Amino acid sequence: MEPFRDILETDRIHVFDGAMGTMLYAKGVYINRCYDELNLTNPDLVEEIHSEYLRAGADIIETNTFGATAHNLNQYGLADNLHEINVSAARIARAAAGDRAYVAGAIGPLGLRIEPYGPTSFDEAKDMFKVQAEALLEGGVDLFVLETFSDVSAMRQAIRAVREVSDLPIIAQMTILTDGNTSYGTTPELFTARLDEWGADVIGLNCGVGPAIILSALEKMRAVTKKKLAAQPNAGLPRDVQGRQFYMCSPEYMSKFAKRFIQAGAKFIGGCCGTTPAHIKLISDAVRAASPRAQNVVLTSGALAHVTDVAPADLKLVPPAERSHWSRKIVNGEFVTSVEVLPPKGVDAQKTLDSIRLLKEAGVDGVNIPDGARAQSRMSALATAVLVEQQIGIESVLHYCCRDRNLLGMMSDLLGAAALGLRNLLLITGDPPKMGPYPDATAVFDIDAIGLTNMVNKLNHGLDIGNNPIGQPTAFCIGVGVNPGAASNTRLKQARSMPSRSLFSTLINYATSSKRSSMCAFPLWPASGRSSRIATRSFCITKFPAFG
Numbered sequence: 001m002e003p004f005r006d007i008l009e010t011d012r013i014h015v016f017d018g019a020m021g022t023m024l025y026a027k028g029v030y031i032n033r034c035y036d037e038l039n040l041t042n043p044d045l046v047e048e049i050h051s052e053y054l055r056a057g058a059d060i061i062e063t064n065t066f067g068a069t070a071h072n073l074n075q076y077g078l079a080d081n082l083h084e085i086n087v088s089a090a091r092i093a094r095a096a097a098g099d100r101a102y103v104a105g106a107i108g109p110l111g112l113r114i115e116p117y118g119p120t121s122f123d124e125a126k127d128m129f130k131v132q133a134e135a136l137l138e139g140g141v142d143l144f145v146l147e148t149f150s151d152v153s154a155m156r157q158a159i160r161a162v163r164e165v166s167d168l169p170i171i172a173q174m175t176i177l178t179d180g181n182t183s184y185g186t187t188p189e190l191f192t193a194r195l196d197e198w199g200a201d202v203i204g205l206n207c208g209v210g211p212a213i214i215l216s217a218l219e220k221m222r223a224v225t226k227k228k229l230a231a232q233p234n235a236g237l238p239r240d241v242q243g244r245q246f247y248m249c250s251p252e253y254m255s256k257f258a259k260r261f262i263q264a265g266a267k268f269i270g271g272c273c274g275t276t277p278a279h280i281k282l283i284s285d286a287v288r289a290a291s292p293r294a295q296n297v298v299l300t301s302g303a304l305a306h307v308t309d310v311a312p313a314d315l316k317l318v319p320p321a322e323r324s325h326w327s328r329k330i331v332n333g334e335f336v337t338s339v340e341v342l343p344p345k346g347v348d349a350q351k352t353l354d355s356i357r358l359l360k361e362a363g364v365d366g367v368n369i370p371d372g373a374r375a376q377s378r379m380s381a382l383a384t385a386v387l388v389e390q391q392i393g394i395e396s397v398l399h400y401c402c403r404d405r406n407l408l409g410m411m412s413d414l415l416g417a418a419a420l421g422l423r424n425l426l427l428i429t430g431d432p433p434k435m436g437p438y439p440d441a442t443a444v445f446d447i448d449a450i451g452l453t454n455m456v457n458k459l460n461h462g463l464d465i466g467n468n469p470i471g472q473p474t475a476f477c478i479g480v481g482v483n484p485g486a487a488s489n490t491r492l493k494q495a496r497s498m499p500s501r502s503l504f505s506t507l508i509n510y511a512t513s514s515k516r517s518s519m520c521a522f523p524l525w526p527a528s529g530r531s532s533r534i535a536t537r538s539f540c541i542t543k544f545p546a547f548g
């Protein structure tokens, strides 16, 4: 595993674990116990919780040492065990993580007020943090996470303490209230600037009052620092519903926020009090979709030249106008029409095909077939497309997504699709499988839609992903989905700079007053990629009742 400091240089997004205390309580440890002492008295239970978070997809787990400082332990008469509690905690986490995940030494506030608000001096505070940091380091942590701090001065002493014993990376996380500031009234802009200046490697927020407040604070923090940001909200404050206390932040709700944290610039996302492995599983799926395991190819205008350079010289590439009826019409600027039809749920495609025959008679240009719609079990979109083309004789536009197959599986599918005569692809990343009857289905996401587009473009140039010749090149007409209404247009710019020089489709989803419908616009970006004109060239009706 590369050192944690190296991953700070990348743009990858990493997933932290969720709450330890919540899980210990759920497993029967009552709240009058010292949870940090369990590192000595019940290490198996602590390790079991770490393992549950790792299975849920955490890349970084935190040691069970949030309260393992002198003053807190003293309340249970355990101050003399401080060193062994912290060393043991780090070893338990290390054993669970192996070389698959990082171990963060967790350090919380001292539980005392420090000057000028209390009797503890800055140096005394620093020394208390230092003994904990030394023990965590001895136990083998990869980084430190200083968390749930309200007093920025206390955080400063914790940073000093860690720096006196180690140069491992420090993630410094403050906690804020509903007004968006710390309980001391410090604004996110102010504490972010200070933590940056004092040497935190990553600046973040944890616990607090749920994800919504954290999101707006992250946006303020982004404006004042170039350091990476972290967000680990709790599951919100319990709400009283007819006398019962409910945590309103379901795993589903948290995972929606995970996407928004990413858009706001967070690179480390996890959960605090009230979050469980179920939350981390959905957060992890959302993060994998946004941050594929393989790095994207860096897209520059030279990328196409690169493909051309390595492609065998005697290849005859198929020009866009000759790839398909669909492709030719788009190249000629003609209006094309398509209807989206879901693959059948069972093995009998007859009803679907009968419906499509009517579409052909009505003069529709193509049938677009979504891939794994809502994670239901249906016939594969690829097989459906082959049936449609071979039995009805109308072109299909096959949606092909990165969610369900690894790189090699996708390569095999696409070579097969080409051999079976399919030509029109809509390449998409795909949503994590979180709904429908199989919420535990795993998502692969080796690459995202941009990586996939590069892969298909290479196939169109006679090369596989390893630049090995495949013989005759494929002749795919490549479409991608773009959301012109997104807050950031980075992806749109990336899509437009892609080397495929192909035809990009824009999938615009909008809600009508009564029911959701969607429209596909197929803009034609010329080979230069300079025009930003988006012309509507196609209509797509989703879930037309007869074709469900």
Ligand SMILES: [Zn+2]
Residues within 6 Å of the ligand: 148, 206, 207, 208, 234, 272, 273
């Ligand atoms: Zn918390």
